Amino acid sequence: MSESTERDERHLARMQRKKAVIDERIATSPNECGLLLVLTGNGKGKSSSAFGMLARALGHGMQCGVVQFIKGRNSTGEELFFRRFPEQVRYHVMGEGFTWETQDRQRDIAAAEAAWAVSRQLLQDPDVQFVVLDELNIALKHGYLDLDQVLSDIQARPPMQHVIVTGRAAKPEMIELADTVTEMGMLKHAFQAGIRAQKGVEL
Known part of the structure; x- marks a missing residue:
């Protein structure tokens, strides 16, 4: 038996064992349930990932809702796109801009409370x-909303409803409640080289 054939057989046996483990896990898992996903961390891609999943949900014909807590009134590519589907997506931009732009805590609190309503x-x-719930973590980080109420x-949401929460510095309690948590890590970012946010990438 050649070395290549032995390697192929070992690979086959390993993949068969792996498949058996995965199949058993799937068989013993609940069929369907609403999930809470948290996308956090300092790296780029939190909102982008959320809106990618929103596009997937839209493709399945789901009724969807979006609330953007911090990002301001300048339209982004995702907003321009998803507003093309008003019968399926309820899109709400509720933020007044990033905290360093508004510089008004009471105004930010009022905006966050309206967004939570x-x-x-x-x-x-x-x-x-x-x-x-885009950038909800930021609103919670700054104490604009009551964490326990959130x-x-x-x-208390409907049992089959999926929720995605994005933003840096997710609260430990939010992480504990979530079914899936992803922390985006930043290895390198164009902004560090003085490159502004680009349409189709950040905007």
């Missing part, structure tokens, strides 16, 4: 199957 409506609607509202 809209979020609560989505979280209470059994017809809404997929919700993106967690309670998320827990």
Whole structure:
């Protein structure tokens, strides 16, 4: 038997064992349930990942909702795109801009509270199957919202509703509640080289 053939057989045996483990795990898992996903960390891609999943949900014909907590009134590519589907996506830009832009804590608190009121409506609607709460972690980090109330509202959502929460510095309590947590790490960013945010990449 050649070395190549032996390697192929070892690979086959290894993959068969792996498949058996995965198949058993799938067989013993609940069929379907609403998930809470948290996308956090200092790296780029948190909102981008959330909106990629939103596009996937849209492709499946789901009713979706988006609330953007911090990002301001300048339209982004994702907003321009998803507003083309008003019958499937309820899109709400509620932020007043990043905190270093507004420089007004009370105004930021009022904006966050208004955004959470809209979020609560989505979280209470059994017809809404997929919700993106973009930069909610930032609003919680700065104390603009009551964490316990936010967690309670998320827990009380319809059982089949998926929720994605994005933003740096996710609270430990949010991470504990989540089903899936991804921390984006930054190895390198164009902004560090003095390159502004680009349409189609950040905008």
